[in-house]
Amino acid sequence: MTEPRDRTPDASPPPQQQPPPRPRGVLGDLLAPVAGFGVTFRTMFKKVVTEEYPEEKLPTAPRYHGRHVLNRHPDGLEKCIGCELCAWACPADAIYVEGADNTEEERFSPGERYGAIYQINYLRCIFCGLCIEACPTRALTMTNEYELADDSREDLIYTKEQLLSPLLAGMEAPPHPMRLGDSDQDYYLGGASGPTAGDGA
Amino acid sequence: MGLEEKLPDGILLTTLAKMLNVARKNSLWPAQFGLACCAIEMMAVGGPRFDIARFGMERFSATPRQADLMIVAGRVSQKMAPVLRQIYDQMPEPKWVLAMGVCASSGGMFNNYAIVQGVDHVVPVDMYLPGCPPRPEMLLDAILKLHDKIKAAPISGKTAWTTVDDSPYEKPIVRDTRVSRGTA
Numbered sequence: 310m311t312e313p314r315d316r317t318p319d320a321s322p323p324p325q326q327q328p329p330p331r332p333r334g335v336l337g338d339l340l341a342p343v344a345g346f347g348v349t350f351r352t353m354f355k356k357v358v359t360e361e362y363p364e365e366k367l368p369t370a371p372r373y374h375g376r377h378v379l380n381r382h383p384d385g386l387e388k389c390i391g392c393e394l395c396a397w398a399c400p401a402d403a404i405y406v407e408g409a410d411n412t413e414e415e416r417f418s419p420g421e422r423y424g425a426i427y428q429i430n431y432l433r434c435i436f437c438g439l440c441i442e443a444c445p446t447r448a449l450t451m452t453n454e455y456e457l458a459d460d461s462r463e464d465l466i467y468t469k470e471q472l473l474s475p476l477l478a479g480m481e482a483p484p485h486p487m488r489l490g491d492s493d494q495d496y497y498l499g500g501a502s503g504p505t506a507g508d509g510a
Numbered sequence: 511m512g513l514e515e516k517l518p519d520g521i522l523l524t525t526l527a528k529m530l531n532v533a534r535k536n537s538l539w540p541a542q543f544g545l546a547c548c549a550i551e552m553m554a555v556g557g558p559r560f561d562i563a564r565f566g567m568e569r570f571s572a573t574p575r576q577a578d579l580m581i582v583a584g585r586v587s588q589k590m591a592p593v594l595r596q597i598y599d600q601m602p603e604p605k606w607v608l609a610m611g612v613c614a615s616s617g618g619m620f621n622n623y624a625i626v627q628g629v630d631h632v633v634p635v636d637m638y639l640p641g642c643p644p645r646p647e648m649l650l651d652a653i654l655k656l657h658d659k660i661k662a663a664p665i666s667g668k669t670a671w672t673t674v675d676d677s678p679y680e681k682p683i684v685r686d687t688r689v690s691r692g693t694a
Contacts (some may be wrong), residue, residue: 359561362650369645401612401619432616432628435642458639458652458658462616462628465638 328410369453374436376454377429379472380447382487382496385480387417387473388448395440396451403433404440415484420493424448427469431457446497527665534578534604535657537566541577541601543594546584548611548643560646565653574600579656580633581649585613586626606636606660608652611643618642647651 331343362365369375381390391408409425417423440449459465476482489496540562544552555562556570571577574597586594598607609629612618615638617627629635636659639652 358559359564360559360647362560362562363654366647381674395619402621413565431640432612432638433618433621434640435612435619437642455641455645455648457641458637458648458655460635460637460655462630462638465615465640 327471346425364444369455369487373451373453373455374438375452376431376457377434377440377472378450378452378474379424379427379465379469380450380474381476381480382419382489383479385476385485386419386483386487387423389424389427390418390420390446390448391422392445394443394445398439398443399434400437400439401433401435403430403435407419413486416486417483418488419487419496424469427472427473429467432462433467443465527663528661530665531661531663534663535660538579538606538653538657538660539568539569539571539577541574541580541597542570542572542583543597544583545586545590546613547609548583548614551643551646551649552581552610555646555649560650562583562650562653565650565657567653574598577601578604579606579653581608581610582614582629582633583610583643584625585618585620586629587624588626591626591632594629595632604663606655606656607633608637609635609637610639610649610652611649612640613642634662640675644691 382388389406391406393406393408396402396404396406405426405428406424407426408422411417411421411423417425436451438451441451444450457465481488487493487496542549542552554560556568562568567579574580578601580598580601582594598605607629608609609615613620614629615635619623619642621627627633637652637656639648641648644652
């Protein structure tokens with residue numbers, strides 16, 4: 310048992326007396342509100358920082374993580390091969406993919422498989438971009454679009470039709486046969502005019 | 511609450527309903543319910559750069575009695591659910607709820623026992639806003655979409671359901687009965 314230390318109450322310095330405020334005089338009293346409004350008046354001549362959002366939309370950062378898009382090959386075939394790596398990478402389990410086999414009659418993507426069902430639940434998605442990193446064919450990328458609010462949970466589960474990029478000039482809506490080469494290798498290794506074209510390998 | 515709930519929605523009162531809805535939409539006072547990181551973006555919306563005062567919403571209310579719109583910003587834990595419901599019950603009709611961010615909307619990446627999987631298990635939600643957290647423009651966009659919804663609302667301004675029993679979703683597991691005893 311140790312003895313409690315001797316605490317003397319007068320160890321702290323005595324409280325300092327504030328000096329009384331200097332009298333301002335009549336003119337000082339009159340100008341006091343003006344001095345108070347000085348900040349207000351000065352701000353009137355500063356540049357306005359407010360963004361007029363709905364009227365003029367400022368562009369986001371170029372690599373902003375916005376809504377996803379499912380890309381296409383130049384002939385319109387889908388790049389998604391239904392491998393589900395995006396769904397596996399997703400930390401929020403927001404992506405649902407079901408792959409299916411391409412046939413010669415019904416071809417959606419070059420190669421064996423395509424994504425038959427592709428859904429992203431935007432009420433789960435945290436826009437981290439891990440799905441983009443996981444995608445082996447660059448089929449899934451992100452746009453800068455961010456106006457996603459909706460009043461129904463069902464409508465915020467985006468389906469493949471909503472996510473697929475629109476058909477550009479020269480693109481043809483799948484299913485159709487491969488236009489850019491004989492095999493899927495032509496799509497991935499330098500295009501149809503590449504060294505592997507016509508080799509039959 | 512008052513007379514407007516007993517009034518029928520007819521041809522006679524459409525102009526009145528429109529006037530009321532324009533008034534409601536242009537002075538929507540938000541009740542802050544900031545629970546996590548989304549609240550930071552909500553504060554940014556209140557600041558000068560995004561300036562929610564442009565839409566008549568500058569007064570973020572710390573009292574639910576003088577609020578029309580509850581912005582639930584952040585993840586709602588099971589323990590917080592009865593508190594949220596009580597705040598909602600204390601707001602006067604007509605009232606709206608905006609679920610800001612994926613956690614409030616659906617639980618987001620926190621799919622576990624501690625987090626309410628969407629604040630619509632507890633209160634009726636009028637607008638869901640994805641994002642983690644949503645950027646301030648997204649919140650403004652959600653508010654503007656809610657304005658459009660309010661403009662088209664009937665004269666009573668009533669939402670689809672107001673009690674948990676009417677909720678189309680699974681009921682929350684409310685363990686803390688201390689808070690909900692007074693209102694239940």
